Amino acid sequence: MTISEDIKEDEAKKIDFNDSSFRANPYQTYENMRRFNPVCQVKPDDMWAVSRASDVEFILSHPEIFSSTGIDLAYDSKWLRAECRVPRPVISQDPPDHRQYRKIINGAFATQAMQSMAPLMKSIAESLTPNLMQDDPVDFVEQFAYPYIAEIMRTIVGLNDEQSLAEIKEWVELEEQITFKRPTQEFIDAYEAVTIRQHNYYLKVFEKRLKTPKDDLVTELVNAEVDNKKLSDKQLFGLMSLIMSAGFSTGVQMLNNGVILLSRNPCLLNHLAANISLIPDFVEELLRFSPSGSCTMRITTQAVKIAGVTIPEGEMVMALLASANRDPDRFNDPNTFDLHRSDLKGHMTFGYGIHSCVGAALARLELAVAFETLVENFSKFDCPPDDQLAWEKSFFVQGVSELPTRFHQF
Numbered sequence: 001m002t003i004s005e006d007i008k009e010d011e012a013k014k015i016d017f018n019d020s021s022f023r024a025n026p027y028q029t030y031e032n033m034r035r036f037n038p039v040c041q042v043k044p045d046d047m048w049a050v051s052r053a054s055d056v057e058f059i060l061s062h063p064e065i066f067s068s069t070g071i072d073l074a075y076d077s078k079w080l081r082a083e084c085r086v087p088r089p090v091i092s093q094d095p096p097d098h099r100q101y102r103k104i105i106n107g108a109f110a111t112q113a114m115q116s117m118a119p120l121m122k123s124i125a126e127s128l129t130p131n132l133m134q135d136d137p138v139d140f141v142e143q144f145a146y147p148y149i150a151e152i153m154r155t156i157v158g159l160n161d162e163q164s165l166a167e168i169k170e171w172v173e174l175e176e177q178i179t180f181k182r183p184t185q186e187f188i189d190a191y192e193a194v195t196i197r198q199h200n201y202y203l204k205v206f207e208k209r210l211k212t213p214k215d216d217l218v219t220e221l222v223n224a225e226v227d228n229k230k231l232s233d234k235q236l237f238g239l240m241s242l243i244m245s246a247g248f249s250t251g252v253q254m255l256n257n258g259v260i261l262l263s264r265n266p267c268l269l270n271h272l273a274a275n276i277s278l279i280p281d282f283v284e285e286l287l288r289f290s291p292s293g294s295c296t297m298r299i300t301t302q303a304v305k306i307a308g309v310t311i312p313e314g315e316m317v318m319a320l321l322a323s324a325n326r327d328p329d330r331f332n333d334p335n336t337f338d339l340h341r342s343d344l345k346g347h348m349t350f351g352y353g354i355h356s357c358v359g360a361a362l363a364r365l366e367l368a369v370a371f372e373t374l375v376e377n378f379s380k381f382d383c384p385p386d387d388q389l390a391w392e393k394s395f396f397v398q399g400v401s402e403l404p405t406r407f408h409q410f
């Protein structure tokens with residue numbers, strides 16, 4: 001081993017994805033990883049991290065080597081009671097099973113169907129805007145980002161007549177904490193109780209839609225067939241749980257990240273106010289520049305060599321989407337936020353390949369409507385400096401748990 005390889009290995013050992021300074025700003029570390037350790041093991045748990053755009057693309061294009069089934073190690077895990085073990089179809093499936101389930105949700109999430117939600121989104125955003133019209137800072141997460149996304153999501157999964165936002169919050173928060181490792185018994189008890197409660201709510205919703213069909217996603221799913229058979233209640237529950245959790249924090253944190261960015265760049269805020277039609281481009285560049293999720297996970301089905309490093313069979317691999325978005329081999333001047341870049345949609349925030357996000361059209365729309373409403377109503381946002389923000393502890397999520405912000409009116 002040469003001295004420089006020694007240094008590289010030493011450097012890699014220091015990378016801790018749970019470190020608080022990494023949580024606040026992972027981008028310098030990603031840059032070092034892309035340059036010196038594009039494939040390496042990091043803390044926690046010695047997981048493999050892959051940081052270059054071309055390697056991330058390779059991983060996500062080869063499900064036969066990088067399987068998605070590892071995701072169910074968390075939701076279908078043996079430490080849960082049988083009725084609380086709910087596999088997540090689609091996201092944890094490889095071909096050919098994945099194709100069949102993906103087909104049934106593709107139609108329900110078509111761009112056209114999502115466009116019809118724009119008036120509802122606008123009215124939710126406008127109803128929440130007065131919460132921000134205070135002389136003192138208000139918590140943007142609690143007053144806007146969270147209720148905005150929660151209201152949209154519970155409409156999509158048909159829970160709006162059934163369940164309060166507080167109950168949904170409790171479930172989503174537990175859902176997001178579940179990992180591949182056995183949690184504490186206290187957590188397991190709370191998770192099981194909430195899972196059973198959610199299942200019962202959904203059973204009511206499924207029954208209602210079977211009796212009285214609506215023009216909505218739930219009706220489409222309760223009538224869907226795989227191999228000429230309707231889905232079981234448990235499979236339907238797994239799908240609804242997947243949709244709810246996949247669209248939740250991802251949306252909340254994109255809103256938070258956008259408010260932080262606009263607070264640091266008042267000229268950009270003014271520019272958007274004068275050119276509202278640029279909001280969709282702002283959203284697209286925000287998705288690249290400040291994504292709410294850092295990575296997606298795969299498990300290796302065989303030993304595989306990437307960038308000269310062999311990852312053994314059966315290992316968990318993080319494909320670092322947020323790092324791929326800042327790869328200079330993919331984007332010119334990647335650390336500059338540029339509304340006018342030619343390849344605005346070339347980012348990997350919605351993943352890549354067969355599992356790329358089915359809710360992307362919905363997410364783009366909800367973000368555009370929210371930012372349009374904020375930009376129309378406020379001339380300046382003041383967020384605390386980065387070192388005073390409460391960064392999320394999970395390294396999967398890039399965002400904050402609260403965001404005290406003063407919103408200045410025109």
Ligand code: HEM
Nearest residue numbers: 090091246247250251296349350351354355357358359363
């Ligand atoms: C800005 C918000 C969002 C981001 C950043 C995001 C990101 C992603 C990413 C990276 C994947 C790929 C995961 C993988 O390859 O393992 C994915 C898949 C998925 N997303 Fe999203 N997502 C967002 C919003 C939504 C919304 C609003 C929904 C639904 C309401 C949704 C539903 C899904 C589903 C069902 C999948 C699984 C697709 C498959 O495995 O074929 N997402 N998302």
